[in-house]
Amino acid sequence: MIRWIRKALMMVVLLFCASCGTKVAYEHDYQYRVTKEVPRNVVKAMPHVMLDAGHGGFDLGAKCQSCEEKDLCLQTTLMVRDELRRMGYRVSLTRNSDQFIPLKQRAAIANESKCQLFVSIHYNSAKNVRAEGIEIYYYPEKYKPWRKDKSKNVSQLVLKHLIEATSAKSRGVKEGNFCVIRETNMPSILIECGFITHNAERNRIQNHEYMQTLSNSIALGIDNYFNH
Ligand SMILES: [Zn+2]
Incomplete structure (x- = not known):
């Protein structure tokens, strides 16, 4: 039962992040990291x-x-x-x-x-x-x-x-x-x-x-x- 609630909560998080335009990168169960998309026109600093x-x-x-x-x-x-x-x-x-x-x-x-x-x-x-x-x-x-x-x-x-x-x-x-x-x-x-x-x-x-x-x-x- 707890598992189902957790899954449902995760779906809500996913939908929320998708609507914000952010990317969700999973590490493992129940832990996630939200990383903002890097704009394509950002110039990488030279070493x-x-x-x-x-x-x-x-x-x-x-x-x-x-x-x-x-x-x-x-x-x-x-x-x-x-x-x-x-x-x-x-x-x-x-x-x-x-x-x-x-x-x-x-x-x-x-x-x-x-x-x-x-x-x-x-x-x-x-x-x-x-x-x-x-x-x-x-x-x-x-x-x-x-x-x-x-x-x-x-x-x-x-x-x-x-x-x-x-x-x-x-x-x-x-x-x-x-x-x-x-x-x-x-x-x-x-x-x-x-x-x-x-x-x-x-x-x-x-x-x-x-x-x-x-x-x-x-x-x-x-x-x-x-x-x-
Ligand atoms: Zn020398």
Whole structure:
């Protein structure tokens, strides 16, 4: 008998909601959620991306001949910023000039901004002058598997775009324990865009068009991540 009364009450609720133009989504018996229809013309807010140009100020990063990593990181980061903004993304930077910012502060800037993705941009160096290629790191977060999975996913997509566009050697997507990708709360990656200790690769990197290709590929990989 009680069951019938409950069913009758539910029918009244359903009819009422239908007449109001709202949608009823059931979870299970006797519990329901009324969600208002989202108007079709509502524009979804574009994601917020934090770009982090590696090193800066007295921290030169890698150095080879006249080539300083901190400058290359900043130039690339500014190019990626412009490309992402052109695509409509909201973009913030941990630095936009030649200044030193401690690693933990970079992570804190990202965490406070509530951005959806953190991308740190670096160039590589090695004692072995034949070492070359591009690699991307993500942090294997134990307690937030969703962050690990998303970080790995964006790493793979960005690397795919970078290798397709540049034909550089792929050194793969790797797990890394770097402060900026470890201390951030959102999906985070660190890109090593190439070796400045490899003669041919350094010459390519110092070419404006090549750096633009690198930057566009990073932006395309990020866009691919948010839209697939
Ligand atoms: Zn670096």
